[in-house]
Amino acid sequence: MSAPSDPSALPADDAPEGSAPDPAAPLTATGNLRRRAAVSRVLQGAATAAALLAVALFSLVVYEVAKEGLSVISFGFLTTDPNLVNLGTGGIAPAIVGSIIIVAIATAIAMPLGVLVAIFLTEYAGRRSGRVVRMALDLMNGLPTVVVALMIYGLIVLGTHEESGYAASLALAIIMLPLIARSSHQVLLLVPGTLREAADALGVSRWQAVVGVILPSALGGIVTATILAAARAAGESAPLVILDSLIIGNTVHLNPLHGMATMPLTIFNDLALGVPAAIKQAWGTAFVLMALILAANVGARIFLARNRSRLGL
């Protein structure tokens, strides 16, 4: 037996192997830690710089649109027709009305369909059919908008020989549908199973449970998803360029069977004209459009946050 009380006989008191530091040394960086910490700091700085860059880009675009747009906007700009002789000048009232009508029609088509698809996925779909529908939604979501627009072009414009607002609405509905269906599906999945069980225990039928219990508790999320999808659709331009036309739409009218002016289309055509007056009109239109879209985004976020805290999610 070795001397039991001699601590130096304990293995722990052997000199540390390798580069392990002396346990009693001060707790400042030892070994290669100073270099490793520096590497970490540099890369963390790079990530922070990337985030700053994104924020700066966002601010830059918003600032530029606001600066140029606000110098153009007046009551008259928002409420009068464009000048039919001097293209690119005058007001944008038909474009504002047209955008609202076209997006409203698209929403009226996409929202019920999207919600029904979501209900199908959560309440009714089997393994196989659920997979097919989810796959189709994913594909739909991944379709380039220009392809969607050409599909409607082949389906409608080639037949009627007229570009029209409702053709654009249909294309926008196809773009909105997967967004609404996906988000609603996720919201419906969050509805606690206990709610369903409670409804089942009361002996009500499935559709009564869905309409009476499940949908109301998911309504906030569905409305948010719809607002965000509508905001996205309002900014879409490819379907409008391909399917809609300004030629008939230069005065305020409410008939989507004909071409309707819209804000994205106005911006696009103004930029193509290229003359300074048209560029001014483009900035003014861009400001109105962007303000509406960003307001919808902020509003949807606030609404969702309120709704969450109300439901205690």
Added chain:
Amino acid sequence: MTSGGGGLGSGTETVSPRVRIQSATTPQRAPAPELGGVAEQVINRASVFDVRGVTVSYGTKQALAPFTMKIYRNLVTALIGPSGCGKTTFLRSLNRMNDSVPSFRIEGKVLYHGHDIYGAGVNRIEVRRRIGMVFQKPNPFPKSIYDNIAWAPRNLGMKENLDERVERALRDAALWDEVKDRLRDPALGLSGGQQQRLCIARAIAVEPDVLLLDEPASALDPISTLSIEELMHELKPRYTLVIVTHNMQQAARVADRTAFFSLDENRVGTLIEYDDTEAIFMRPADQRTRDYVTGRFG
């Protein structure tokens, strides 16, 4: 008998005669060689942690009332008590794992070999490098068995003889024989008990000074639990071990010293009693400790 104590700086002192190394709690095991079978031997021990008036709070909620204790070198110290009593909070404060909790605040001093862990100029990565930790749920990285062990040594620049280092760590964790033929296989393919021993191997591969174990066996079956406990005995001569456990038999089996925490009337975690494990279980000084270890509470 010499009274060298190791000359380890300000953490060294002669502790009370009550600190005795005991084999009584583990009669089935041969006495560790350094003890020479002398159970009542009073020796000098260096304290690794000297906790002075430490209190912990999260925001406005106090989690631990001020307390003072020393944790001694090459002993297993168990922290026991009912859930919510702050034992895990205290353990995670010892290597600054709580720093990432936004509202975490600690007052008092946690001296480690005489240096304040929360002092100015202290590098928390260095702290964790010297004070390793094993968690409640086995958390191997989604890498191979080999890379789980080799990852930290590579970071630390311990690249020489890496294969030997990995083998030694696995041997020390009593895992080598089970995995030596499949070092390149994913670690997530191991059983729960093997994963936890892998996590221990991973922690000792960087040669820490202290190993903190947060209920290391609570997610494991009885046989795996036993192997983890045996492992702790084998590691004791070379490391200082601090273990949180809610299992009193486990504390009795593995620990030399035991600290009992409980909740006071304001539901604030409080250190009730800290003594040799034998004393805590056989002749506790405090009524609350007695109630707890005899199963009347908690």
Added chain:
Amino acid sequence: MLIGLCGFAALVVVVVIAEVIYQVISGASPSISRFGLPFVWHSAWKPNLFIFGAGEMLAATLITSFMALALATPLGIAIGLFLSMLAPSWVRTLVGPLVEMLAAIPSVILGLWGVIVLAPFVQKHFEPFLHGAFGFLPIFGAQQTTGLSVFTAGLVLTIMVVPIIASLSRDLFLAVPRDLQDGAAALGATRWEVIRGVILPTTTSGVIAAALLGLGRALGEAVAVAEVIGGGSTLHGSVFAPGTTAASRIIDEIESLDNRLHLASLFYLALILLVLGVLTNLIAQAIARRLGGEQTMLVR
């Protein structure tokens, strides 16, 4: 009753997909039967002479899209890391929505900004620098006067793709189990080592899927590209020259068709975009599924 309605809606989704494929193929069929597969790589596009080929446009499409992918992937991952691992929570709640709102800016407005603000800036500052430093490479050839170029289009696409990759990868990083990160931190790893050793390896397939979804978006973007790419008819081999992508060609010419074959050839371009879009999407879904059924996270 409700099940009937729901089933009908689900059927509509599937029918629409089938209809898209049918319409695009049938619209393209005159061009397909005339030119066959070589349309994909032939580069002449002369509507008045009934000669059509997608080669140059596809090259420009791939160059702009992969440029956007190459720039946006590291940027997006870095932003995702910042938002999930590095930023204090009040910065997170402020910057996160701002990054997502960058994606909400309509592409037509981003294009307007690209033409008026970004293109002159690129022409004045980026191009001379890159041409000066790497001018010996043909792709960084002589600069143009307007700044409307393949290069600028790539930058605009980057701005559109970054928020997609950033918000998806942030969600992936946030889903990495806390105890894995703690395990790495307890081994004395620096923040970067935790990211490099644990966060990135466990999310690789998800991040690749996110990048592919971003690529799909860039491949199909039409209007913003049509605005800033300058509409040159031939590929000059230099990214500082104007060009035309498949999608921007459709936008440019759909309202000024010379003949039926012209329209059919635009549909053929759309068909190619459809195939590319579906392929990237399917690959992304397959990768995300292999990750463990987390594809719901990827499509919002």
